[in-house]
Amino acid sequence: MYDMIKQHRHVIRSIMSAKAVSCTIKSPVALQIGDAVSDSSRPGVYITDINLAEPVNIQEISFKNYYAAYLTVRLQRREDGSAKWVTCLRNYCLMSNPHAEAGSHDYFSIYRQQDSERDVPVWLSTLTPVDEPLDLNGLPDPETVSSSIQQMWALTEIMQASQTAASIGRFDVEGSYDVKLLSYT
């Protein structure tokens, strides 16, 4: 595992000229659980930090694998003075079976399209409930209110889904004239 850094050849290409960009690759750091460092524990997750000399638009990341089964790539984006970490690849499978040999020494290239250029939708990121319990003193029961609103929303959806492009036949009425006959008058 500790030989990994020597085996890997990281190549990062920038979008502008499709040439390699120089970067500093730090030694992989193992994730530890708890405080004590135990010699016998072999953690399954390593983090490799890669620093770029200057911000670039990354087009492609190429590397040679050495027995890594899954890869997660996070990028730090600099936008208008603020720095934001985004996950562009999560648990990308490099080895179909972590206990077998397939993919263990393969070369991989990750391209820009593979990353989710859009951030996670706002509503999805706010799904997890707030930590502090809300003070519902005197407020209506949210379950009941939510249930009623959901049903009203669903009923509106049913109505909208049933709307067709059907239109009324204005001149198709019994006892009245046919449109085509108008031209003869």
Place this chain on the structure above:
Amino acid sequence: MAEKRRAGVVIMSDSKSAAADGDQEFLSQAGVSALLRGALLKLLESRPEDPVGFLAEHFGHLSSEADDGGAEHQSVSRALWHLSLAHHSQRSAFNNNVRVAYELLTQGVPCRVSGGGGVRGRLYSEMLRCLCSEGGLSGSTAAPLLRRIQSHDYEAVPFELFRQGVLTCAVFADYIRKSQCLYAAVASAPDRPAERTLCQAVLSTLREALETADGTDVARYLEASAKISPAKVAQAMAEVHPRAQLQDGPTMDAQEFEDAAAALFIARVRIVT
């Protein structure tokens, strides 16, 4: 036995044959036998689960036709009766009933070569009006909806539009009933009006969910339902109603709430042009 039965008649006349003629004459004059025959034929045709009820309905319709003289009124009430048999959520049964109602209302309209018939506009509008009132909607609540979907008297309404209009009215009736439940949930007590800020927070939660427009159906449903989850609703309510304020603020009465909720629905009803 025969003598006993005729005892009353004997007073009036001497001969048995005269009494018999009187009975038969009465029956044939009133057309009762034809009436009964027609009723029995209809009964055999439809084979309802409740024969007595069916016969009662049948004779009821006949008598109202005799009173009003208008076959139209009879067909509208018959159509309404069919539509009342299944809730709109029972999709296939409801659609079948809509088809039956449509056929009832298009009887007598000659099929034109150019485009096929349809329900006369006046009948269609009357149907929708009756549907709304049978669904418990007041005239003022239903009026803005009807303005959008009813047709002119002289127009012919094809089946798809007919079905759409009927479904919209049925769904709207449910929607208003739900909004009344919602108001009751928001109001702190049955006899006191609900707080205005709470009402507005709840209504805007619904409005935001309705305005979720982007993406595929599945994405829309997920996003909308996330907006109206109990946690989100609790958050919205807590934001406008901090603990310090008790029930001192302005209130919103039930009718105003219902009108605001109705407006959200009606705004999304396509205007029939």
